Amino acid sequence: MKVLTSEQIRAADQYTIKHEPISSLDLMERASEKFVLKFMQINRENRPVRIFCGVGNNGGDGLAIGRLLKDKGWDVYLYIVGNTRKGSEDFKANLERSGLYAVLNKEIDLPKINDSDIVIDGLFGSGLSRPLDGFYREVVEFLNGHQCTKVSIDIASGLYANQAMPGDAVAFKPDFTLSFQVPKLAFFLPDCHPYVGEWCLLDIGLNQSFIQKQESNIFQSELKDISPLFPVREKFIHKNKAGRLMIAAGSKGKMGAAILCARAAFKSGVGLVNICSPKCGVDILQVTIPEAMVVDGKGANEIHSFPKTEDTILIGPGLGTKPKTIDAFEKLLKTTDKPMVIDADGLNILSKKKSLLKLVPKESILTPHPGEFKRLVGEWKNDFDRLYKLQNFCVKHEFNVVLKGAYSAVCNSTGDVHFNPTGNSGLATAGSGDVLAGIIGALLSQSLKPFDALRLGVYLHGAAGDEAGRSLESPWIQASDIVNFLPKGISSLLNRAI
Ligand SMILES: NC(=O)C1=CN([C@@H]2O[C@H](COP(=O)(O)OP(=O)(O)OC[C@H]3O[C@@H](n4cnc5c(N)ncnc54)[C@H](OP(=O)(O)O)[C@@H]3O)[C@@H](O)[C@H]2O)[C@H](O)CC1
Ligand SMILES: [K+]
Numbered sequence: 001m002k003v004l005t006s007e008q009i010r011a012a013d014q015y016t017i018k019h020e021p022i023s024s025l026d027l028m029e030r031a032s033e034k035f036v037l038k039f040m041q042i043n044r045e046n047r048p049v050r051i052f053c054g055v056g057n058n059g060g061d062g063l064a065i066g067r068l069l070k071d072k073g074w075d076v077y078l079y080i081v082g083n084t085r086k087g088s089e090d091f092k093a094n095l096e097r098s099g100l101y102a103v104l105n106k107e108i109d110l111p112k113i114n115d116s117d118i119v120i121d122g123l124f125g126s127g128l129s130r131p132l133d134g135f136y137r138e139v140v141e142f143l144n145g146h147q148c149t150k151v152s153i154d155i156a157s158g159l160y161a162n163q164a165m166p167g168d169a170v171a172f173k174p175d176f177t178l179s180f181q182v183p184k185l186a187f188f189l190p191d192c193h194p195y196v197g198e199w200c201l202l203d204i205g206l207n208q209s210f211i212q213k214q215e216s217n218i219f220q221s222e223l224k225d226i227s228p229l230f231p232v233r234e235k236f237i238h239k240n241k242a243g244r245l246m247i248a249a250g251s252k253g254k255m256g257a258a259i260l261c262a263r264a265a266f267k268s269g270v271g272l273v274n275i276c277s278p279k280c281g282v283d284i285l286q287v288t289i290p291e292a293m294v295v296d297g298k299g300a301n302e303i304h305s306f307p308k309t310e311d312t313i314l315i316g317p318g319l320g321t322k323p324k325t326i327d328a329f330e331k332l333l334k335t336t337d338k339p340m341v342i343d344a345d346g347l348n349i350l351s352k353k354k355s356l357l358k359l360v361p362k363e364s365i366l367t368p369h370p371g372e373f374k375r376l377v378g379e380w381k382n383d384f385d386r387l388y389k390l391q392n393f394c395v396k397h398e399f400n401v402v403l404k405g406a407y408s409a410v411c412n413s414t415g416d417v418h419f420n421p422t423g424n425s426g427l428a429t430a431g432s433g434d435v436l437a438g439i440i441g442a443l444l445s446q447s448l449k450p451f452d453a454l455r456l457g458v459y460l461h462g463a464a465g466d467e468a469g470r471s472l473e474s475p476w477i478q479a480s481d482i483v484n485f486l487p488k489g490i491s492s493l494l495n496r497a498i
Contacts, residue, residue, distance in 0.1 A: 062122020
């Protein structure tokens with residue numbers, strides 16, 4: 001699904017009005033009806049609802065929502081901030097249809113709000129053009145100071161859909177954002193989370209073919225995009241043809257990384273795994289993961305030499321960054337031009353010795369968490385800037401990169417970003433990244449295109465985490481659980497795709 005800018009959404013709005021055709025007032029009514037339906041699913045118990053409206057179309061939505069909720073028996077209070085005479089046409093039309101309302105001008109006008117009330121924010125939506133100031137700012141700060149349930153219409157007042165808020169700016173902090181039609185970029189960025197809360201999309205029937213034609217290089221991955229990427233296993237396949245992976249991982253005290261990685265690879269369909277290990281890890285690996293073969297990496301406590309191989313290479317988990325390992329990595333990079341997977345200390349080595357970046361085969365897959373990414377590209381000003389840095393890095397080096405976190409950002413070598421929807425905060429645990437690298441390595445070894453292996457791998461890792469969370473009925477997940485729940489994650493995806 002495409003992520004569009006506010007300008008593109010406004011254009012989709014206008015196109016729909018003209019070509020459906022539907023009047024803008026009826027479109028507002030349709031959007032408000034959808035909002036009310038969802039609102040009543042979230043809030044089943046009838047409580048006082050206080051709706052704060054601006055005088056643009058977001059405020060128009062607020063008035064229409066208030067009227068519809070009143071019709072359904074809710075106890076609704078409407079407050080307007082702004083000059084009603086300067087309101088948009090549809091705002092004015094809805095004002096006429098509304099019953100009682102209060103216009104707020106100064107602090108003393110602000111109503112008493114109880115913790116059991118629900119506040120709906122309809123001050124500003126996608127038309128925000130500057131930071132909130134004056135009384136608007138006071139109202140939002142006042143509302144943020146209350147513990148009651150808060151819901152934003154379309155997007156929180158003060159939050160920009162596709163640019164950063166200035167450092168001292170203020171925005172409404174909702175528990176829920178019920179947004180219209182397409183996701184906004186801000187919804188995927190950690191900096192913006194306090195101003196988004198839980199969010200969902202309401203289909204208000206904007207013209208789909210117009211939306212499809214809009215240019216955007218930002219997407220939200222959906223199951224229908226991901227499920228066709230699953231590798232098909234032929235009946236007469238042989239293990240050597242089912243994907244051969246060499247995992248170069250582990251050092252003294254960090255052999256667990258290699259083990260988790262290899263286990264995840266086996267659960268992700270790989271035919272054969274060689275693990276290149278320091279001497280201290282050989283016996284550990286042979287005992288704990290009998291399916292894998294172990295190759296001597298020469299060093300006693302860390303790898304000093306990687307074998308020449310035709311296998312798909314996954315390098316980095318628990319590797320360490322000792323000088324001899326760095327030298328060996330450099331030699332390895334000089335022997336291959338096949339895309340590889342680089343994770344953890346493999347990335348840290350690239351950060352320590354940036355000249356190696358140009359030796360990394362084109363289309364390789366890199367899997368940094370934000371700390372590793374910062375070491376690679378330097379500081380960023382805000383999460384929007386971080387995203388541009390990700391796109392630039394991928395284009396410059398022709399890499400595929402996943403920047404891990406909630407809504408992991410998966411970027412290809414032409415700068416397209418796909419936000420991943422699966423997963424939960426339980427996945428933020430030691431070893432989780434080793435598991436992800438193993439899944440991606442296994443998929444790459446099965447001849448998936450690197451970006452497809454990456455997108456599918458990230459989606460599956462999240463799906464396994466979601467299955468683990470559900471089945472264990474716990475918000476805390478151990479990395480081994482992600483491996484154990486991979487088959488369930490895979491089958492749930494395949495079953496839902498049918
Ligand atoms: N997307 C859809 O298909 C639909 C959207 N709907 C709703 O409409 C809003 C967008 O409405 P719009 O009227 O364009 O904008 P706002 O209501 O967000 O803002 C109104 C005006 O306020 C001015 N403004 C902007 N920032 C500030 C500020 N910081 N302080 C004071 N005033 C501000 C601005 O005018 P200016 O000329 O002064 O810049 C805005 O125009 C969308 O979010 C949905 O809720 C439809 O109802 C359904 C279809
Ligand atoms: K709003």
